[in-house]
Amino acid sequence: MALQQDLTSARNERFKALLNPVYADCERWAYSLAQDRVDAEDVLSESILAALRGFHQLKDDSAFKQWMFRVIRNTFRQSLRSGRRWPEAMDPAELPTGAERDTDWAEREDRSRTVREALARLSPEQREALVLFHVHGLSVQEVCEVLGKKGNAVRVLLHRARQRLKELMQDDG
Amino acid sequence: MELQVNQAFKQEPGKRPPGAEMDAALVRDPELAAILRLLEPPGDVLPWSQVERIIADAPPVRVGWADRLGLGAFATAGWRQLRYAVAVLLLLGVGTGVLAIIPAQSDQVGTLVLTRLPVAWVVGGAAFGEVEREAQSRFAALAIPQSSLYVKVGPRDGLDELGFALVGADRAQAERLFGVLAEDYPALAAFPAEYVPIDSGRFGSRLNELFVTLLHRSEAGPLDQDALKLHVLKALRSAGFRDIRITVRRAADGTTVVDVDARMSFSVKGRTQEDLQAAGVDEKLLGSEAYEQLLGELGLK
Numbered sequence: 226m227a228l229q230q231d232l233t234s235a236r237n238e239r240f241k242a243l244l245n246p247v248y249a250d251c252e253r254w255a256y257s258l259a260q261d262r263v264d265a266e267d268v269l270s271e272s273i274l275a276a277l278r279g280f281h282q283l284k285d286d287s288a289f290k291q292w293m294f295r296v297i298r299n300t301f302r303q304s305l306r307s308g309r310r311w312p313e314a315m316d317p318a319e320l321p322t323g324a325e326r327d328t329d330w331a332e333r334e335d336r337s338r339t340v341r342e343a344l345a346r347l348s349p350e351q352r353e354a355l356v357l358f359h360v361h362g363l364s365v366q367e368v369c370e371v372l373g374k375k376g377n378a379v380r381v382l383l384h385r386a387r388q389r390l391k392e393l394m395q396d397d398g
Numbered sequence: 399m400e401l402q403v404n405q406a407f408k409q410e411p412g413k414r415p416p417g418a419e420m421d422a423a424l425v426r427d428p429e430l431a432a433i434l435r436l437l438e439p440p441g442d443v444l445p446w447s448q449v450e451r452i453i454a455d456a457p458p459v460r461v462g463w464a465d466r467l468g469l470g471a472f473a474t475a476g477w478r479q480l481r482y483a484v485a486v487l488l489l490l491g492v493g494t495g496v497l498a499i500i501p502a503q504s505d506q507v508g509t510l511v512l513t514r515l516p517v518a519w520v521v522g523g524a525a526f527g528e529v530e531r532e533a534q535s536r537f538a539a540l541a542i543p544q545s546s547l548y549v550k551v552g553p554r555d556g557l558d559e560l561g562f563a564l565v566g567a568d569r570a571q572a573e574r575l576f577g578v579l580a581e582d583y584p585a586l587a588a589f590p591a592e593y594v595p596i597d598s599g600r601f602g603s604r605l606n607e608l609f610v611t612l613l614h615r616s617e618a619g620p621l622d623q624d625a626l627k628l629h630v631l632k633a634l635r636s637a638g639f640r641d642i643r644i645t646v647r648r649a650a651d652g653t654t655v656v657d658v659d660a661r662m663s664f665s666v667k668g669r670t671q672e673d674l675q676a677a678g679v680d681e682k683l684l685g686s687e688a689y690e691q692l693l694g695e696l697g698l699k
Contacts, residue, residue, distance in 0.1 A: 233458040241453060248446060256439040265443045270452055277456045340433045358424075359431040360438075365424065383424060390430075 240280055244273075247290040250361055254294050257356045258301045272300040291363065291370040298353070298371060343393035351386035358383055508545070508565040509572035510594040515558035516585035521551050529583060533562060536578050542567050547575075560586075569593050 244251070252269065259265040276296045283292050344352055350372065357363045357371055368379050519526045530549045537547040545566030551558050564572045572593055580587035645657040671693065681689040 233456075237453050237456070241450065244449070245446070248449065252443040253438045256443050257434075262439060262443060265439065269444045270448075273449060273452050274456055277453065344434070355430070356434050359427060360434045362426070380424060387427075387430070 236277070236280055240277060243286060243289040244276075244293065247293065250290065251293055251297060254356070254361065255297050255301070257360070258298065258353070264304075268297060268301045268304060271304070272297040275300055288367075288370065291367045294357070294361075294363075294371045295373070339394060343390055346393055347386055347389055351382055351389065354379060354382045355386045355390070508563065508567050509569050511562040511564065511572050511576050512592040512594060513560050513576075513586060514589035515551055515560040516583075516588070518585065519560075521558075529579070529586075532582060533575070533579055536582075537564070537575055540567070540571055540575060542571055569595065 251272075252265070255269040255272065256262070256265040259268050272293070276293060279296070283289060344355075347355070353372060354368055357368045358365070363371065365376055365379050365383075368374075368383075369376055372379065372382075374382070515521075519529065533549055534547055537545075542564075543566070545564065548561075548563040548565070550561045550563065562572070562576065564575065567575075576586070576591050580591075643657075647657075
C-alpha cells in the first residue's frame with residue numbers, strides 16, 4: 226500500500242532524526258542499566274522497535290530523549306520479568322584498561338572497584354537516578370519523566386542514593 | 399573519595415530528609431559523575447549502522463482507518479494531501495459539525511469522550527443546554543492551556559450518541575471531566591464512556607475510530623467508487639466548499655486514490671444544475687447513479 230509505505234518511511238526518517246543526536250546517551254543509559262554489553266545491545270535493539278511501535282505516543286519532540294530513556298528502562302524491566310537477572314557488580318574483566326581511559330587509571334583502579342561494588346549495592350532506582358542526574362545531566366523534572374516518579378520522590382531518591390553511596394564507600398575503607 | 403553529601407545527616411528509615419538536605423543532593427557533582435561513568439560502555443553497544451537496519455526492518459505503520467473504510471488510500475504521497483483527505487473524511491462524517499473543529503494539520507489534538515445520549519435530553523432542549531453549560535464550566539475549571547470543549551450529538555447504531563470533544567486535553571483530563579459530569583448528572587453514568595484519542599496527523603491515526611464510532615458506523619463498510627465520490631462531495635457540500643473537483647483512480651499497486659480540489663464557502667443552496675456543472679460536478683465526474691442521487695438530494699431533479 227503506497228500510503229502505508231509513505232507513512233512508514235516518514236516515521237522512520239523522523240525517528241532517526243530525533244534518535245541520532247541522543248543515540249550515544251541511549252547507549253550509555255542502556256549499558257548502565259544492563260551492565261553487560263550483550264544484554265545492553267539486546268535491550269537497545271528491543272527498545273528501538275518498541276519506540277517505533279509507540280512513536281505516535283510521543284507528544285513533544287523536545288522531550289524525545291527522556292521518552293526514549295523511559296522506553297529503554299521499561300524494555301529492560303520487561304526483560305527482567307522475562308527471566309533476565311538483575312545485574313550484579315561489574316565483572317572486573319570488563320573494566321576498561323588504562324589505555325582506554327586516562328593515564329591515572331591504574332592509580333584509581335582499586336578505588337574504582339570499590340565504587341563499583343558500592344554502586345551495585347544501591348537499589349536499582351537509586352542507581353538510575355544518580356546516573357540520569359549526574360551523568361546525563363537531566364533535570365529533576367526530566368528524571369521524574371524517565372522514572373515515572375514525582376519531584377519530591379526523585380529528590381529523596383537522589384539524596385539517599387548519595388548518602389548510601391558515601392556510607393558504603395566509607396565502610397569499605 | 400570526597401562526595402559532597404551532608405555527613406551529619408543520618409537517615410532514618412522511611413523518614414524524608416529535610417529540604418536543605420535534599421537540596422544538597424541536587425548539586426551536580428563532577429566527581430560523582432566521573433565515578434558513575436565507570437558504568438558506561440568502553441565502546442559502541444550497538445553501532446548506528448545496525449540501528450538504521452533495525453529501523454528499516456521495523457514493522458510498517460498501521461493505517462487502520464483506510465483499511466476499515468475499505469478505501470485503500472487517500473493520498474499517494476505527501477502530508478498535505480493526506481491531511482486534506484483526512485479533513486475531507488472528518489467533514490464527511492460530521493455534516494455540520496463536531497469533527498470540523500479538529501485541525502487536520504495537528505498531531506495530538508485531544509480526546510473524545512463518547513457515550514449514549516440519555517433519552518430525556520433533547521438536543522436544543524433545556525436539560526441538554528444545562529448539561530452543555532455545566533460541561534463548559536467544569537472544563538474551564540480544569541484550566542487546560544489552549545484547550546476547548548465541544549459538545550455534539552451524532553447517530554450511532556440508530557441511537558443518539560453524545561460526544562465531548564476535548565481539544566488539547568489528554569485522557570486523564572477527559573476522564574476527570576466526565577467523572578465530574580457523571581456525578582452531577584447520574585443519567586450520564588448509566589452508560590459506559592468510551593475515550594478515543596484524537597491524533598489526526600500521526601502515524602497509525604485513530605481517526606477512523608473517531609469517524610466511524612461517532613458518526614458513521616452504519617456506513618463504514620467498503621465503498622465503491624461512485625459512492626465514495628458522492629460521500630466526499632456531500633461532505634464538501636456540507637462544509638461549504640466550492641469549486642469541487644473529485645478524481646477517483648486506482649493506482650498501480652491496486653489502492654484507490656481520491657484527489658480532491660475544492661474551495662471553502664461553496665454552498666449548493668440555490669445553485670442550479672448548471673452551477674454544479676460549472677464547478678466540475680457532473681455525471682462524468684460522479685457517475686450517472688451518484689450524480690442522479692446528488693441532484694435528488696439537492697432538489698434539482
